[in-house]
Amino acid sequence: MNPPPLAIETREVAKRYFDGSTRVWAVAGVSLQIPAASFYVLLGPSGSGKTTLLGLLGGLVTPTRGDVILLGRSVVHMRDHHRARWRRRHVGFVFQDLALIPRMSLLENVLLPLAPLGGATSEDVARAEALLDRFGLGAKGGVSSERLSGGERQRGALARALILEPEILLLDEPTAHVDADNADRIVEHLGALRDEGRTVVASTHDPRLADDPRIDRVLCLEHGQRSGSDEAE
Amino acid sequence: MSGGSMDAGGWRRQRALLEYALGTFRRRGRRNLSMIVGLTFVVALYASVLLLTESLRHEWRATLDATPDLVVQRMVAGRPALIDADETFGVTDEPGVREIAPRVWGYLFVEAIGGNVTVVASQDAETRWASSLASGRNLRPAGEVPEALVGEALADRLGVRAGDRLAIPDAAGELRVLEIAGVFDHDSAMHSADVLVTTLAVARTLLAVPEAQATDIALTLARSEEAPAVARRVREALPGARVIERSALVRTYELTFDGRAGLLAVVLLPCLAAFLLLCWDRLTGLGEMERREIGILKAIGWETRDVLTARLWESATIAVGGVWIGYLLAYGYVYLLGAPGLAGALFGWSALHPTLELTPAARLEHLASLAGLVVLPFLGVSLIPAWRAATLDPDEAMR
Numbered sequence: 001m002n003p004p005p006l007a008i009e010t011r012e013v014a015k016r017y018f019d020g021s022t023r024v025w026a027v028a029g030v031s032l033q034i035p036a037a038s039f040y041v042l043l044g045p046s047g048s049g050k051t052t053l054l055g056l057l058g059g060l061v062t063p064t065r066g067d068v069i070l071l072g073r074s075v076v077h078m079r080d081h082h083r084a085r086w087r088r089r090h091v092g093f094v095f096q097d098l099a100l101i102p103r104m105s106l107l108e109n110v111l112l113p114l115a116p117l118g119g120a121t122s123e124d125v126a127r128a129e130a131l132l133d134r135f136g137l138g139a140k141g142g143v144s145s146e147r148l149s150g151g152e153r154q155r156g157a158l159a160r161a162l163i164l165e166p167e168i169l170l171l172d173e174p175t176a177h178v179d180a181d182n183a184d185r186i187v188e189h190l191g192a193l194r195d196e197g198r199t200v201v202a203s204t205h206d207p208r209l210a211d212d213p214r215i216d217r218v219l220c221l222e223h224g225q226r227s228g229s230d231e232a233e
Numbered sequence: 234m235s236g237g238s239m240d241a242g243g244w245r246r247q248r249a250l251l252e253y254a255l256g257t258f259r260r261r262g263r264r265n266l267s268m269i270v271g272l273t274f275v276v277a278l279y280a281s282v283l284l285l286t287e288s289l290r291h292e293w294r295a296t297l298d299a300t301p302d303l304v305v306q307r308m309v310a311g312r313p314a315l316i317d318a319d320e321t322f323g324v325t326d327e328p329g330v331r332e333i334a335p336r337v338w339g340y341l342f343v344e345a346i347g348g349n350v351t352v353v354a355s356q357d358a359e360t361r362w363a364s365s366l367a368s369g370r371n372l373r374p375a376g377e378v379p380e381a382l383v384g385e386a387l388a389d390r391l392g393v394r395a396g397d398r399l400a401i402p403d404a405a406g407e408l409r410v411l412e413i414a415g416v417f418d419h420d421s422a423m424h425s426a427d428v429l430v431t432t433l434a435v436a437r438t439l440l441a442v443p444e445a446q447a448t449d450i451a452l453t454l455a456r457s458e459e460a461p462a463v464a465r466r467v468r469e470a471l472p473g474a475r476v477i478e479r480s481a482l483v484r485t486y487e488l489t490f491d492g493r494a495g496l497l498a499v500v501l502l503p504c505l506a507a508f509l510l511l512c513w514d515r516l517t518g519l520g521e522m523e524r525r526e527i528g529i530l531k532a533i534g535w536e537t538r539d540v541l542t543a544r545l546w547e548s549a550t551i552a553v554g555g556v557w558i559g560y561l562l563a564y565g566y567v568y569l570l571g572a573p574g575l576a577g578a579l580f581g582w583s584a585l586h587p588t589l590e591l592t593p594a595a596r597l598e599h600l601a602s603l604a605g606l607v608v609l610p611f612l613g614v615s616l617i618p619a620w621r622a623a624t625l626d627p628d629e630a631m632r
Contacts, residue, residue, distance in 0.1 A: 052628075080536075080537060080624070081536045095631070102260065103260040104260070113534045116536060117249075119246070120249075
């Protein structure tokens with residue numbers, strides 16, 4: 001039986017930042033392979049490089065060295081606008097602080113990725129409303145994003161990440177700012193998205209999430225490197 | 234999902250980005266409003282100078298339209314003096330000389346209005362002034378009461394209408410009664426503001442110009458290019474005469490008013506520079522929220538060009554709004570209020586025409602000039618910082 005195709009692969013990818021005159025390796029050479037239609041979690045304490053690694057996986061961060069291959073294509077050497085288009089077509093991203101634009105309604109936020117494509121058609125709006133319905137936000141489309149609760153904003157950001165129907169979904173600490181019930185609902189949604197064929201990668205510092213049986217595999221990070229205590233279901 | 238032909242897609246993209254840009258007025262209303270106010274102020278200042286200058290050009294062009302190709306004045310002790318009315322300078326046989334006409338005109342101080350009135354003897358009252366009569370009728374050559382035509386602005390200042398009688402002091406200070414036969418509305422406010430047209434006989438009486446003499450001699454040529462040659466002949470025939478060529482007047486007016494307008498514009502440049510520096514300061518500081526917003530847009534799939542196009546629409550909306558409001562304010566300031574404070578710097582002859590009302594002379598070129606001096610630099614200072622943020626990694630822009 002053939003192994004499932006890879007959605008994400010990194011080869012010794014690393015990212016160095018400068019903190020004043022000090023060099024800091026946020027990610028110090030990580031190689032990983034994530035098959036398509038799987039639900040992976042990057043687990044590590046605060047400062048372990050999870051957010052930077054997610055940024056590298058999504059093409060939001062240019063690596064200092066190494067390579068990132070998404071759906072069989074290296075995104076590292078793409079020109080900026082090609083990478084932006086690639087990201088738009090294939091990757092949805094949910095940020096730790098959700099990054100909804102204030103003083104825009106939730107529906108406007110969800111439709112925002114469509115603006116460079118010519119704006120939302122009536123079908124796009126219907127799809128956005130269906131996504132909001134799916135995540136229990138059907139009545140919140142017209143509400144300004146800063147008036148939503150943490151859980152609502154989290155699910156709203158998830159809807160925005162999915163509006164262009166990407167194959168890969170990356171989430172930074174998706175359960176950090178919600179209570180246990182909301183966290184469970186979010187993991188439920190992520191599991192369902194994996195079941196639909198999407199590749200889901202979420203970072204977390206919460207070991208409880210790593211124990212969730214709906215997750216396919218946990219990759220542990222420490223000091224910007226794989227810690228070697230990865231767990232497979 | 235979005236599709237369709239390239240062209241239609243391109244328009245839809247622009248419309249979507251414009252809608253996003255207009256939304257920034259909701260999110261960053263205070264900042265954008267302050268930009269519009271600043272831009273409005275700078276544009277209003279600069280446009281006021283442009284409008285004033287243009288109106289002055291209009292005035293002197295209208296004046297020059299009625300100016301003969303050559304005017305000859307006899308000089309005595311360096312001052313213009315009366316000249317023999319039948320003087321022809323020996324150029325009557327020149328084929329290029331169409332007409333040689335003695336003119337009688339001069340100034341009378343009218344205490345009631347605190348200024349001079351220019352008395353002009355009309356030898357062609359039937360044609361020249363008839364076409365611009367706003368009320369009343371033309372002069373009658375020999376009425377019972379001496380008659381005059383006055384410009385609308387002067388009529389207002391004197392408080393007279395067609396049919397009224399006006400007592401005006403002659404050169405000797407003796408009051409003369411004139412009937413206002415009609416009121417004319419001239420293209421040029423300068424004419425309308427101080428000209429009183431009357432018959433040759435009445436003008437001679439008012440100005441104390443003897444029968445055989447005139448204020449100056451006007452020469453009309455078939456081709457204005459011949460003016461220098463004819464002027465040379467006139468100087469030879471009447472040594473010491475002042476021969477004024479229309480082309481010289483054009484140059485003088487241009488130098489005077491363009492020079493003054495240029496000077497004012499230069500004075501305004503620091504205002505413009507200060508405003509642009511302020512914009513630069515506000516925009517390079519790209520508030521944390523705005524920089525982060527650019528990072529978010531990049532992260533959700535916007536390209537650098539999408540971010541810049543949206544920023545361009547936002548800045549263009551501010552710029553166009555500021556330019557239109559500023560231009561309209563300048564229009565009102567110049568033509569409704571009379572440009573208090575600024576007019577004095579441009580009107581060298583304001584003492585003669587204290588109530589001069591400028592003829593509106595707005596031009597499309599003004600908007601082009603404002604676009605070059607204000608809008609383009611403004612777009613530049615707003616796009617550069619956005620470009621710098623948009624070319625960062627989204628992650629970095631969001632930090």
